[in-house]
Amino acid sequence: MTYEQLKLNNQLCFRLYTAARLTVGAYHPYLDPLGITYPQYLVLLVLWEQDKQPVCDIAKRLMLDTNTVTPLLQRMEKSGLLRRTKGKTDTRQRIVSLTEKGSALREQAKHIPECLSANILEKMGSLEELTTLVPALDKLIEGLSER
Amino acid sequence: MTYEQLKLNNQLCFRLYTAARLTVGAYHPYLDPLGITYPQYLVLLVLWEQDKQPVCDIAKRLMLDTNTVTPLLQRMEKSGLLRRTKGKTDTRQRIVSLTEKGSALREQAKHIPECLSANILEKMGSLEELTTLVPALDKLIEGLSER
DNA sequence: TATTTTTGCATCGTGAACGATATAAATATG
DNA sequence: CATATTTATATCGTTCACGATGCAAAAATA
Structure with a gap:
């Protein structure tokens, strides 16, 4: 043995x-011009789908804790992408909403997914194998995330 | 559209x-008792395979840059897991070698892979899908890492 | 051999992740 | 209703990841 x-x-x-790590790195050429990082991009994806969410919902969606998300949101507020306002029904909550700037980025980010696909396709020859990754990763994530 | x-x-x-993220997290119960982090575990894996390597070789193996690996090695030196000595043939190099403590950890870490497999197997029912991940990830990594 | 380029390592600054801990508000329980 | 518990968020400290930059030694080139 x-x-x-x-x-x-x-x-x-x-x-x-x-x-x-490498895949996140592949986003750099597209995110740098927008002045955002990959985790910030993820937050925007969530908010573009549905604006005005409390911190905990965003955290749940990204499968992160608030101690990671809060500073992330604070940085994004500082750079003018979003606002964090006190909740009305539940005053503990902070409702996160997009600013004009944050909303507008969606249009510029629109083509990032296909750019990345094209980029990877060029380097790998085929995307066939990547699609097989999805269900396996989903199952792994589900298994590791249940409490 | x-x-x-x-x-x-x-x-x-x-x-x-x-x-x-979640998989690294699954290592915590096994690495915490050893007093090491996951990236530190990776460095040890490399050194257990072959002791006395220059920083750049370790970095290459982990596909990281020296600006990530150097501080990592400095912390590991501080906690007594390894030594960093000046290279003799090439004085620019720092040769990293395991201490007694670093070597000894190998025996304690021996069962971590199977513990983790068992852990994930229990949560996922089968490891079948995970093995299909390996070749796809390898191809992705190869594609994204070529310069 | 003299000069240029490359290589190996280090330092600095910023942004994440995340464990531990704190606080106030909401909810559950006695 | 009073008290205990849970929930939503925040703060702090440590470790990474990584771009930018610096420096000295080695290698390549003139």
Whole structure:
């Protein structure tokens, strides 16, 4: 019995960790001109789908905790992408809503997904294998996220 | 033509990003008792395979830059897991070698991969789908990492 | 050999992630 | 109604990830 399983190349998690890092990196050429980071882009995706959400709903959607999301939102408020107002029914809540600037970015971001697909397609030859990733990742995420 | 592609649920990268986070998180119960983080575990995996490597080789192996790896190694040196000595043939290099403590951790870490597999198996029912991830992730990583 | 370029490592600053902890408001329970 | 618990958010500290930059040693080139 050796240490075979302790070899880096046998580790699924390292692949996920690396693939995620590199994929986020592939967004840089498209997000830099908009002046936003990838996590900020994710927040915008959520708000573009539905504006005016409390912090906890955004956090749930991104599967992050508020201690990650709150500072993220504060930075985004500072850069004028959104506003954080006190909730009316529940005064503990902070309702996050897009500013004009935040809303307008949607139009500029519209083509990012296809740009990225094209980019990856060019580098990989085919997107076939990537689509097979989706259900497996979903199952993994579901398994690891249940309490 | 709508903003369909801008929906969070249609984003592969978000899945990768989330799956990676959650999987790293699944290591916590096993790494915390050893007093190391996941990136530190990765460094140890590399050094356990081959001791006494220059910083750049470790960085290459982990597909990270030295500006990430150097502080990581400095912290690990501080906690007594490794040493960083000046290279003899090439004095620019810093040769990283395991200490007694760093080497000894290997025995304790030996069962982590199978613990994690068992853990995930329990939560997902089957590991079948996960093995299909490996070749797709490898191809993605290769595509995104070429210069 | 002298000069240029590249390489290996380090430092700095910023933005995340996340554990731990705090606080006030809402809700549940006695 | 009073008290206990939960919930929504925030703050703090540590560790990463990474762009930008600096520096000295090695390698390449003139």
